[in-house]
Amino acid sequence: MRQPNVRAVLGALVAGALTLGSFALAAVENDLTTVLKFGPRVTGSAANEQARSYFEEQFRTLGYTTRREAFTYPRFDDLGSDVRVGERLLAGLALQGTAGGEVSAPVVLVPGVGTPEDFRGVDVRGRVAVVQRGQIPFLQKARNALAAGAAGLIVVNNGPGELHGTLGERVELPVLAVTREDGAALREGQPVTLWVRVREGEVRGVNVVASRPGVTQPDVLFGGHLDSVTGAPGANDNLSGSVAVLELARRAANTPLAAHSFFVLFDGEEDGLRGSRVFVKENPGLVQHLKAMFNFDMVGVNAAPLAVGGDSALVDTARQGTPTLGTFPAGGDSDHASFARAGVPVLFFHRGLDEHYHQPGDTLADPALIRGTVDTALRAADAVLGAVSAGK
Structure with missing residues (x-):
């Protein structure tokens, strides 16, 4: 069966980002405003569950199916x-x-x-x-x-x-x-x-996996962590990354990109990449098939210009689509690291640590910066899936 012209469709998606209607443009703002009201999204908290339910509803409204992956781990809490x-x-x-x-x-x-x-x-x-x-x-x-x-x-x-x-x-x-x-x-x-004042015990984390019905073997996985740390509303870290993943799903809905992709919100990242580590362990066949994992962490505040790190070929691909894109050394302590250890090519999108990192003042994220990150990611995904279509 002939592959669809993914490159042409995605090119139109990126170009169309500048002419979205007011309703679509307001979606990112609405995501941020709604979820921030829940408070800090510490894994195992009520706010964490409220945020997860909100994102699930948004994915389903877009026509995706969602599933949850629950896991437990020991955690030390400062009360x-x-x-x-x-x-x-x-x-x-x-x-x-x-x-x-x-x-x-x-x-x-x-x-x-x-x-x-x-x-x-x-x-x-x-x-x-x-x-x-x-x-x-x-x-x-x-x-x-x-x-x-x-x-x-x-x-x-x-x-x-x-x-x-x-x-x-x-x-x-x-x-x-x-x-x-x-x-x-x-x-x-x-x-x-x-x-x-401390407490030690088991905590329950839950990943959310969204995909088009019938898609079980994606080529690209877009991910970001949903949880935040105690006391921090986590607008930039990492509601901005979670919203970027949702916005990617929103732009991709009813296009060939959705037929090649998974959209995943990981839990327990702040406690040691718990959710992504579980995902990689529990989905070995899916992970081995991936051509790329795109991770979004802190992309809503311009502490530094948007930059990427990870697999050198993917970094080069992303910079070809966005020549102004910065780079940083491979590595980084975020969810892409779990996939990199499993041999998956990764691309980490990041704008640096802002002054409110892990602080109560982490209450703002710029929708324009999130949409700009999504534009850049779409161009990189276009190139990756173009290579898949060409059989490379």
């Missing part, structure tokens, strides 16, 4: 940890693997980053030790503090912003990370109350 200094409350983040608990004791400012030598110079027995981030892993800092007799440990960030981290193993010591500014407020011998 709101802090350190009280007099009447002042300093918010912090528990390092994954720490024990929970409340400790009221004087502060000891340990000179250095928490090596055994650093602790030998001070007496932290029964006290709250304070060390700087850097040089050695968090796990070693915590173990060294515990061996020295500390009742609690505070790790001060050595750069701007909050400090998210993991010990890697369980340590029976309350460990809290604070910002550089809050760390500077701690004084030697000052009484503090360190309160680390």
Whole structure:
């Protein structure tokens, strides 16, 4: 059977992006406004489920069928940890693997980053030790503090912003990370109350897979993660990428592109690429057949001009269609990495880390930037599927 002229159809799609009616142009804005109202989409949360249901409804309205892929994994949650200094409350983040608990004791400012030598110079027995981030892993800092007799440990960030981290193993010591500014407020011998509130247990994640009825073996998979981190509405990270995937499906509906594609919203990305790892593991035949996986993560804020990374041939293809497109080294800790490890050619669309990354201020994403990302992706998909049609 002769393949349809995918190149001609997709070329018309991209050109037509500039003349879409007002209803179509408003779709991206509506997606953003609707989903942001749900709040942070942490995997396992009600907001996460509300967002997933919204996207499923949109895919089905466009004529796609959807299915869910559920999975579980262990997760460590910070339920709101802090350190009280007099009447002042300093918010912090528990390092994954720490024990929970409340400790009221004087502060000891340990000179250095928490090596055994650093602790030998001070007496932290029964006290709250304070060390700087850097040089050695968090796990070693915590173990060294515990061996020295500390009742609690505070790790001060050595750069701007909050400090998210993991010990890697369980340590029976309350460990809290604070910002550089809050760390500077701690004084030697000052009484503090360190309160680390944590929960450990299983969390349920759910991927959404959309496709045209009857399509079971796609050539291209368009993906982005739906979840966000605690406290962050996640407009850019990564509602922008999820909306880009939906907009691609919207543009492709009733065209040959839909007959060659899957559209997937992954869950649990923020907890270690959980959803994409499960998808690759559970769909080996489908994954092995893929000619390309396009991943969209943080494409709604121009922290930097749109750029791509990944398979060198795909990067070259994308830049031929969009000469102004930037590039960055292959790699990146997002869902495309799960596919790259399985040997799939990947193309990662990204606009850099903006100042509100993983912060409560992540509330804005620019619809024009999302649509521009989609335009670029369509041109790259055109070339990929043109090669498929040609039997290359």
